[in-house]
Amino acid sequence: MKAITFSLHTKQPLLATSFQGDPNSDVSYSYIPGSMIRGAIIGRYMKHHNLSELDLANEQVQRLFFDTKKIKYLNAYLLSQKKQRTLPILRSWFRDKETKLNENVQNIHAYDFSVERNEGKLETPKFVGEGFWTEEIDCIRYYKEKRRINIHNRRDRTKGRSTQTTGEGEIFRYDAIDAGQTFQAVILCEEIDIHLLELLHKSSDIWLGGSQSAGYGHTQITDIQTHENWNEVGSPKSRTEHDNFTITLLSDLILRDEMGQYAVIPPSSQQTSTPIQKALETALTRIIGQDIKLQVKESFASSTLIGGFNRKWGLPLPQIPALAAGSVFVFENIEITAEQIEELESVGLGERKIEGFGRIAVNLREKKEFKIALPETEQPQLATNSSRNIATKMVERLLKAKLEQKLREQLSPLEIKGNISNSQLSRLQLIARKALSTGDCNLVLTLINNLPANAKIQFERATINNKSFKEQLTTWLNHPEEWISNKHDLKVKISDIEMELKPEFAREYTLRLILAVTKKTIKGRK
The missing domain is CATH 2.60.40.4350 (Immunoglobulin-like)
Incomplete structure (x- = not known):
């Protein structure tokens, strides 16, 4: 269809009230509804023609505002960094419960269950979350509207303060779309109407939504374009x-x-x-x-x-x-x-x-x-060696904090079963601590491969993860990264300093896992 597109830039918070939140609050939609845009343009039309009310029998009024076959006012969704209109996140997109986009995790893996319901790849599937998206070459770019919460109290309009009148003085809250954001609106039409374009060009300033007299709703119209063949999702x-x-x-x-x-x-x-x-x-x-x-x-x-x-x-x-x-x-x-x-x-x-x-x-x-990523942000460059050194230490600590979380998740269900003595576990702990100081897993492997006959039997008969304890230890030590799930999440970036899982970190936390599981077993026997 033919279309008119234009951008709406919020100069003030915008309140497009939805039915969310408690009775004492007004929570805005995350977008600007098409009905609100149509209402604002109707207001311009009436002001332009000095009308107190619309003549619904008028052919032009019908064509511009009420004939579904000839015109449609679409919702205005967030505009992406590449000037594309975003779309609402699909309900069939799932991520692992433990992975979430934030300042430290700039991208995550997601799965579309409408294409293939492959729940085996996710331990605990969870909906990606509310928001908007656009597709780029290597990823889905995730956008989320910014919001502003303001607290107000009811007052007498004339006196400018609350009085004894019932209801006045009550506290209520507005959760609105914040200022400084750009949305793209679309008007689909059978033919590009010159009168509609004139109404849009009449003034760049337009007021949308509720509480316009209280500092809400000022929006600016920019980038008005016409399209002969526009499609919402491409060809x-x-x-x-x-x-x-x-x-x-x-x-x-x-x-x-x-x-x-x-x-x-x-x-x-x-x-x-x-x-x-x-x-x-x-x-x-x-x-x-x-x-x-x-x-x-x-x-x-x-x-x-x-x-x-x-x-x-x-x-x-x-x-x-x-x-x-x-x-x-x-x-x-x-x-x-x-x-x-x-x-x-x-x-x-x-x-x-x-x-x-x-x-x-x-x-x-x-x-x-596919991969879902946050919008790219221009990171400030670290000018001095001192600031780069500090950033490197911060990145390393953040990465180790993530590994600590992975360690706790892995340890929780682990339990050594079987008749392995505390003395053998203590011996294993002693060597693991020594190996931890140097990061040399071979020290523990040497111990396991040169056990006396009695100790060897204990290590082989004890089980963990439905495997022989000796076999599991050998697997961990030879392949330190194997037990770490979702390795793609172990990436931290501050400015241009980026760090991901290193072999030495994998060895360190594998040794710490061995220490933790033996300590847990000994403590559980007391």
């Missing part, structure tokens, strides 16, 4: 040949069941037919020209509540349950062309499509394993 030509037919929600989806009630039932093998399955089958039958029945394989879904505020009436809108953006639904594969994919994606599904709801992508992802 569909590369998405026709897939193992499955996969639908990804790029925005929240509002559907009703057969009884006319709002429904958020994800399709599954237990459900004979669900609202989203029926909506897809109806749309595909119309587009492809033959009766289509979808066979469900898997769903990765979440639900949310949709609300809002009607400025004309000064009242909140009814709460509506919806399937959340990022939900992924996997069906048995069907034959579909690029043109049919494009038509399905451009029309969307469900209700309130004009406000950006019901945006979908077909066969969006095909990589089952």
Whole structure:
């Protein structure tokens, strides 16, 4: 479809209230809703034409603001460093529970269970987390909106302070999108309308969201562009040949069941037919020209509540349950062309499509394993040798702190079983401590390989990890890195000083593991 894109830069915190948090707080969405953008442009239109209210029968008003077939106001999502519109994180993306992106961990491995549910690679799978993403050559770039929390108290508007009136003086909180962030908005249209462009160009300053008189909502419009053929997720030509037919929600989806009630039932093998399955089958039958029945394989879904505020009436809108953006639904594969994919994606599904709801992508992802990385930041360069030395020591300590955590995780389930005497374990401890001072694992290997007959029998008959204790010790000492899981997480960087797992660190913590497990066994016998 043809489209108008423009950037929205927040000059003040922005409050696009959602139904999160407790009753005494207003928590903003992580994006700028399409309904809010449409409302602001309607306000400009009315001011430009000196109208007190819209004439809904007017053809131009219908075309610009209310005809779903001719125009759609999409949600404004965060703009990436490379000036791309991001998309909500997919619910089918999982990481290991122990790995998490932060200042010290700039990238992690993730798995798309909608492509292949390979839970064997993850000990404790966990959803990657809320946020936004764009695809780059070597990774998925993860973005998260910045937020600002302000505390307010109710007061009398005239007196400027709280009075004895019921409710005044109460404390409440605003959790808003912070200032200084840029989002990209999109208006899909049948034809590029000159009147719409004039409204956008009229002023770069626009006010969005709630509490505009209290220092919220000032936003700047920049980079207005028109596109003759715009697609939300790129060309569909590369998405026709897939193992499955996969639908990804790029925005929240509002559907009703057969009884006319709002429904958020994800399709599954237990459900004979669900609202989203029926909506897809109806749309595909119309587009492809033959009766289509979808066979469900898997769903990765979440639900949310949709609300809002009607400025004309000064009242909140009814709460509506919806399937959340990022939900992924996997069906048995069907034959579909690029043109049919494009038509399905451009029309969307469900209700309130004009406000950006019901945006979908077909066969969006095909990589089952990938790297997720934080946005690149310009690190300050360390100018002096002294500062570089300090940074090197800090990096080493941070890396060793991670290894310490790995050691505790590994030690927790370990237990030496069998009749091995405390004296033999103490002897092993003594040699391991000596080896620890030099980092020479061969000292312990020499002990194990030259045990007296009685001691050798004890080491061989004792078990750990369902292996002979002697065999496990030999494996650890010959391959010190083997017991360390998720080695790719053991990387620390400060400025241009970077450090990852070194062989000497692996040997040191292997010897410490041996010391810890023997100490644990001796202590457990007392």
